[in-house]
Amino acid sequence: xxxxxxxxxxxxxxxxxxxxxxxxxxxxxxxxxxxxxxxxxxxxxxxxxxxxxxxxxxxxxxxxxxxxxxxxxxxxxxxxxxxxxxxxxxxxxxxxxxxxxxxxxxxxxxxxxxxxxxxxxxxxxxxxxxxxxxxxxxxxxxxxxxxxxxxxxxxxxxxxxxxxxxxxxxxxxxxxxxxxxxxxxxxxxxxxxxxxxxxxxxxxxxxxxxxxxxxxxxxxxxxxxxxxxxxxxxxxxxxxxxxxxxxxxxxxxxxxxxxxxxxxxxxxxxxxxxxxxxxxxxxxxxxxxxxxxxxxxxxxxxxxxxx
Amino acid sequence: xxxxxxxxxxxxxxxxxxxxxxxxxxxxxxxxxxxxxxxxxxxxxxxxxxxxxxxxxxxxxxxxxxxxxxxxxxxxxxxxxxxxxxxxxxxxxxxxxxxxxxxxxxxxxxxxxxxxxxxxxxxxxxxxxxxxxxxxxxxxxxxxxxxxxxxxxxxxxxxxxxxxxxxxxxxxxxxxxxxxxxxxxxxxxxxxxxxxxxxxxxxxxxxxxxxxxxxxxxxxxxxxxxxxxxxxxxxxxxxxxxxxxxxxxxxxxxxxxxxxxxxxxxxxxxxxxxxxxxxxxxxxxxxxxxxxxxxxxxxxxxxxxxxxxxxxxxxxxxxxxxxxxxxxxxxxxxxxxxxxxxxxxxxxxxxxxxxxxxxxxxxxxxxxxxxxxxxxxxxxxxxxxxxxxxxxxxxxxxxxxxxxxxxxxxxxxxxxxxxxxxxxxxxxxxxxxxxxxxxxxxxxx
Numbered sequence: 001x002x003x004x005x006x007x008x009x010x011x012x013x014x015x016x017x018x019x020x021x022x023x024x025x026x027x028x029x030x031x032x033x034x035x036x037x038x039x040x041x042x043x044x045x046x047x048x049x050x051x052x053x054x055x056x057x058x059x060x061x062x063x064x065x066x067x068x069x070x071x072x073x074x075x076x077x078x079x080x081x082x083x084x085x086x087x088x089x090x091x092x093x094x095x096x097x098x099x100x101x102x103x104x105x106x107x108x109x110x111x112x113x114x115x116x117x118x119x120x121x122x123x124x125x126x127x128x129x130x131x132x133x134x135x136x137x138x139x140x141x142x143x144x145x146x147x148x149x150x151x152x153x154x155x156x157x158x159x160x161x162x163x164x165x166x167x168x169x170x171x172x173x174x175x176x177x178x179x180x181x182x183x184x185x186x187x188x189x190x191x192x193x194x195x196x197x198x199x200x201x202x203x204x205x206x207x208x209x210x211x212x213x214x215x216x217x218x219x220x221x222x223x224x225x226x227x228x229x230x231x232x233x234x235x236x237x238x239x240x241x242x243x244x245x246x247x248x249x250x251x252x253x254x255x256x257x258x259x260x261x262x263x264x265x266x267x268x269x270x271x272x273x274x275x276x277x278x279x280x281x282x283x284x285x286x287x288x289x290x291x292x293x294x295x296x297x298x299x300x301x302x303x304x305x306x307x
Numbered sequence: 308x309x310x311x312x313x314x315x316x317x318x319x320x321x322x323x324x325x326x327x328x329x330x331x332x333x334x335x336x337x338x339x340x341x342x343x344x345x346x347x348x349x350x351x352x353x354x355x356x357x358x359x360x361x362x363x364x365x366x367x368x369x370x371x372x373x374x375x376x377x378x379x380x381x382x383x384x385x386x387x388x389x390x391x392x393x394x395x396x397x398x399x400x401x402x403x404x405x406x407x408x409x410x411x412x413x414x415x416x417x418x419x420x421x422x423x424x425x426x427x428x429x430x431x432x433x434x435x436x437x438x439x440x441x442x443x444x445x446x447x448x449x450x451x452x453x454x455x456x457x458x459x460x461x462x463x464x465x466x467x468x469x470x471x472x473x474x475x476x477x478x479x480x481x482x483x484x485x486x487x488x489x490x491x492x493x494x495x496x497x498x499x500x501x502x503x504x505x506x507x508x509x510x511x512x513x514x515x516x517x518x519x520x521x522x523x524x525x526x527x528x529x530x531x532x533x534x535x536x537x538x539x540x541x542x543x544x545x546x547x548x549x550x551x552x553x554x555x556x557x558x559x560x561x562x563x564x565x566x567x568x569x570x571x572x573x574x575x576x577x578x579x580x581x582x583x584x585x586x587x588x589x590x591x592x593x594x595x596x597x598x599x600x601x602x603x604x605x606x607x608x609x610x611x612x613x614x615x616x617x618x619x620x621x622x623x624x625x626x627x628x629x630x631x632x633x634x635x636x637x638x639x640x641x642x643x644x645x646x647x648x649x650x651x652x653x654x655x656x657x658x659x660x661x662x663x664x665x666x667x668x669x670x671x672x673x674x675x676x677x678x679x680x681x682x683x684x685x686x687x688x689x690x691x692x693x694x695x696x697x698x699x700x701x702x703x704x705x706x707x708x709x710x711x712x713x714x715x716x717x718x719x720x721x722x723x724x725x726x727x728x729x730x731x732x733x734x735x736x737x738x739x740x741x742x743x744x745x746x747x748x749x750x751x752x
Contacts, residue, residue, distance in 0.1 A: 045354045047534040050345055110557060110585070111419025111530065140585075142458035143451040150450035164458075195560040199677060228419060232351035232534020234562040241561075255418070257503070264534065 006289055007299040010257040010281030031069065036061055039075070046263030046300075047232050052270045056082055079301045086266060087293035092275035094222050094250060096125065096186055101133075101179040103187045103212055103219040105172075107205060107246065108226035109238055110193030113254040115144065117226050117280060118188050119151035120288035121252075126155060130185035135175030136161040137168040137208060140192040148190050168192065168204065169211045176215040189220070196241035205246060223248045224277065229256045235264050239272050254280035257287070262300055336368060339380075343387055350565035350602045353538045356572045364390050388599055394568060395595035400552065400577040403524055404433070408493035409441065409484065411520040415513050415548065416528035417540065418501030421556035421582060423452065425528050426498040427459035428582065428590035433494055434465060441492035443483040444469040445476035445516065446500040456498055463587060466492070476500070480516055497522070504543035514548045524551045526579065529570065531558045537566035538573050545574045555593070556582035563602050636731055639695040642687040645680060682715055686723050689713035698727065 036057055043053040060078055063069045069078055096102045104121070108114050115138070122132045134152050136159050138144035145161050152159040160175035172189055179187040191208065194201035212219045225248045227235050242248050256262055256279050265276060276291040340361050347357040364387055373382045404410045412429065414422050426442055433440045442460050444467060446452035453469045460467035468483040480497065487495050497520065502509035517525055527541060527550045544550055553574070555567055558581045567578055578593040630636050687695060689712035694701050701709070701724065710717045 041354055044348055045535050047536075050348050109532075109560065111421055113419055141455070142462070143455035146451035146454045147449070195557065197559070197561045228530075228532075230417060230534065230536060230540075231530065231532040232537075232562075232566070233349055234351070234532040234534075234560065237561055 004295045004299065006281050006287065007279070007292075007295050010279070011262045011296075011299045031064060031075070036064075043263060048263035049233055049236065049267040052267040055270070056266070076301055080297050083266065083300065084293050084297040086269050087297060090269045090273060090275045091291055091293040092250075092277075093290060094224075094277050096130070099218065099221050101176075101184045101187045101216065101219075102221050103176060103179070103189070103216060104222040104224055105189045105191070105209065105212065105220035106224045106226055107191055107242060107248070108193060109195050109228075112193065112226045112228040112231075113280065114138075114193065114226045115147050115151065115190055117252055117254055117278075117288065118148070118190050119155065120280070120285060121278070122151070122155055122157060122186075122188055123285050124288065125186045126157065131183065132157050133175065133179050133182065133184040133187045134159045135171055135187060135189040137171045137175075137189050138192040139164055139166050139168050139171065144190070144192065169208045172208045173211045173215060176212050176219065180216065196238050196245075202241075202245045209246060222250055224250050224252060225274075226252045226254060229253050229262065229264070232264065233267075236267055236271065239268055239274060243272065243274065248274060250275050250277040252276075252278045252280065252288070253291075256280055257282045262296070265296070333365070333369070336365065339383060340365060346603065347565060347568075350563035351532075351534050351537070351569075352565035352602065353535055353569035353572075356538065356569045359572070360390065360394065360568070384603070388603060391568065391599035391602060392596050395571055395598050396577050397595055399592045399594055400579055401592065402429075402432075402579055403551075404438065404494055406523050409487035409495045410493065411484075411495045411497060411522040413497045413499070413513075413517055413520055413522040413525045414528055414554075415499050415525065415544065415550075416501060417503060417530070418449075420501065420528045420530045422446075422501065422528045423455050423459065423498050424585075424587075425554055425556060425582060425590070426456065426496050427463060427465075427587050429496050429580075430460070430465040431463050431587050432590060433496075434463070438494050439492050440465055440494040440496055441483065441487045441490075442467040443479065443495050443497040445479045446498060447474045447476060447479075448500045452500070459587070466490075476512060477515055477519060480519055484520070495520075504540050504547070510543075510547045517548055525549060526551065527553050527570075527576075529553060529555060529566065531555045531564045531566060531581070532560065532562040533566040537569045541570040541574050545576065550574065550576055552577050552579040554578070554580045554582065554590075559583045559589070564598060565602055567598050568602060634731075636734060637696045638687050638690065638698050638727060639692070641727060641730075642684060642695070645684055682713075682719060683723055685713040686710075686715055686720055698724065
């Protein structure tokens with residue numbers, strides 16, 4: 001299956017809903033004001049958020065008034081264009097070749113799938129013949145370390161860990177040291193899930209970051225925020241707050257398969273402009289795929305990838 | 308954020324325009340309804356649910372004499388609020404564990420919604436009520452999920468049933484039931500693997516677990532941050548498996564939790580509990596009127612007072628009062644006070660529970676205030692016990708040492724000492740003359 005097909009399958013539900021709604025609204029009728037309200041409804045239902053939806057719909061309306069939109073297909077084409085334009089600036093990949101060891105610090109609220117994502121990421125790097133080391137900095141949640149260890153065993157790589165309840169910054173320190181000593185290419189640090197509103201937990205995160213910087217200059221090279229596509233408008237608050245506290249450099253969106261509403265990537269691109277690195281479209285190991293503005297916009301609204 | 312004020316402001320201005328009309332009509336309240344719609348959508352209330360809801364509000368508004376009120380905007384919001392409470396279920400429905408033991412309670416939900424943690428919280432709650440719960444681990448898929456439940460059980464001192472080598476959730480349920488009967492457990496809390504509602508195979512698996520267990524309560528665990536899809540998730544689980552109630556998790560964040568309305572509206576099932584923190588006692592009964600305030604962004608004073616009551620120790624408070632009366636209030640007590648305050652949460656989270664939070668937002672630098680408190684704590688912590696109890700012995704030399712030890716400047720220490728002395732003086736006056744004494748003092752200034 002090509003990458004595009006994977007995204008398409010993952011976003012099938014969102015897309016179907018969007019298209020049926022738009023078609024239902026517009027089909028057989030001349031396009032009028034009501035049609036745009038229907039499009040607005042479809043976008044909001046896809047979690048695109050009120051503000052971004054308003055802007056997208058306004059630009060469509062503008063085109064319609066100028067006579068550039070006449071049919072349902074025109075709306076579809078215009079949507080794809082507008083969304084791709086919106087997403088293109090946030091299509092940037094993690095520059096793992098730029099440093100050695102390249103240190104990735106992952107963060108996110110509880111239950112977004114951090115540990116699973118780390119396993120998938122580690123697998124990607126391992127496949128491209130990089131030496132990968134994992135650091136188990138989630139010392140809070142019961143059995144989080146064990147969870148990472150199970151993955152490491154399957155992927156045949158090492159984990160740096162301490163006991164449950166120990167200082168996560170100390171684990172980060174040891175892991176960074178070990179990465180240097182062992183000639184590791186990519187070090188990925190798992191951390192405990194934390195709601196972005198908890199001041200003390202954000203402070204803990206800053207401490208982890210400081211410790212890493214002290215050990216390797218310029219590290220962590222990537223502060224990767226993992227967000228759950230099932231979450232609604234709160235993702236915006238998550239991205240904003242984590243960014244203010246830690247200067248995140250990239251985002252991975254998980255659980256985009258089947259259930260999710262891919263639309264919330266739009267306000268992230270529109271309001272926050274932080275690169276989306278990967279999207280998770282399934283439970284299998286290779287279901288974490290690089291984000292592509294072109295594929296994503298087409299998978300969301302259209303059928304064929306343009307070649 | 309600051310949503311509610313924005314909403315109120317916008318509503319007042321749309322109604323101002325309407326004043327001249329004398330009578331509300333379908334067409335002239337369109338703008339007001341739109342404002343409420345935006346508020347609901349921004350809180351993640353499902354689009355269709357919001358639409359139906361506003362239809363109802365419209366009828367109510369047109370039937371009532373809103374315009375003659377001095378503040379029609381507020382009147383309008385009151386109607387919205389009442390309707391929201393109505394929709395959310397009016398009163399709290401408690402957990403039902405009646406029946407012959409062992410009473411099964413089945414938890415299900417998507418990946419990462421917080422099932423395992425909630426299972427632990429429920430077990431603690433039941434144990435506190437004098438029941439003897441058994442946690443049953445049937446998540447055979449996620450790595451270390453069973454270990455997680457076993458560890459939680461150990462922390463809570465609640466028994467956990469698991470079969471290490473079994474990959475069959477149904478078989479685990481069967482043996483757990485026999486085990487519970489034999490060992491006198493009266494409730495079984497069955498944790499299940501996270502699953503997508505559209506994954507038919509997995510949904511069937513949990514449906515079979517349900518068929519076998521015949522649980523008194525089948526509870527859907529759902530993340531309060533869930534977006535528009537909450538409706539689809541809840542409907543699917545309710546239709547394919549059947550649920551009796553809902554537990555909403557992760558409400559300690561800043562989500563407005565519109566998902567609550569959506570789920571309630573489409574399933575008609577009560578929300579029984581809300582998860583409000585990572586600690587295992589952070590599970591509260593659901594209160595519709597508080598949720599309604601939250602969704603509209605109105606603040607939540609009731610919860611704040613409750614939280615304060617929990618955190619503050621009555622005996623400690625009495626001791627403190629005595630100390631103040633005898634003029635024995637020390638820097639050590641001062642530090643304890645700060646610590647207790649901190650237990651309530653960050654300053655911003657406390658303030659945000661007040662209605663009208665909007666006015667503070669942006670004008671107060673919370674992180675700076677937060678830093679100030681930390682500095683004070685650090686300074687006091689760098690004093691010896693003797694210095695904390697007998698602050699008058701703190702001379703210049705000691706101040707230099709304290710400043711060094713706490714990473715602050717001598718000026719900071721000086722300022723703190725001054726503040727403390729003033730506070731103490733104030734307290735003395737308060738206790739001596741009571742309220743009258745204080746009034747007198749204030750008037751004389």
